[in-house]
Amino acid sequence: VGSVKELIASLGGGVVRIGFADDVIASNLVKFVGELPPISEATQEGHLISAKAKQTNDALAAIIEVCAAKSVHIQSLEVLEPNLESLFLSLTGRRLRD
Numbered sequence: 001v002g003s004v005k006e007l008i009a010s011l012g013g014g015v016v017r018i019g020f021a022d023d024v025i026a027s028n029l030v031k032f033v034g035e036l037p038p039i040s041e042a043t044q045e046g047h048l049i050s051a052k053a054k055q056t057n058d059a060l061a062a063i064i065e066v067c068a069a070k071s072v073h074i075q076s077l078e079v080l081e082p083n084l085e086s087l088f089l090s091l092t093g094r095r096l097r098d
Contacts, residue, residue: 007087013040013054018063019076020047029072036062047075056081 018033020026026044033051034042038058042051053059056079067074080086088094 004084004087009082013052014056014079014081016051016053016056016059016063017076017078017080018049018051018067018074019078020049021073021075023047025072029066029070032066032070033063036066038062 020029023044023046026047026049030042030044030049033039033049036051036059038053038055039051039062040053042049044050051059051063060077060079064074
């Protein structure tokens with residue numbers, strides 16, 4: 001119950017996905033990324049790290065700073081902000097097209 005904006009805000013933030021050249025680089029960095037203050041959780045899938053954060057802008061800046069300090073090249077970046085589809089998935093466990 002609530003407005004669309006309130007319901008989307010209840011998801012608790014967005015996700016920053018960072019792609020690296022290979023799985024080894026990602027596995028070496030996932031721990032450091034997960035310990036950054038703006039990030040609540042970081043997971044690795046292959047060469048990608050997904051970092052959950054309330055403020056994706058702060059998380060993105062912190063991740064870029066860590067990668068620069070470790071001289072690691074980022075291959076791709078994607079910021080996923082909560083939207084109606086992610087809200088529906090969170091509430092029902094199914095995508096809109098399932």
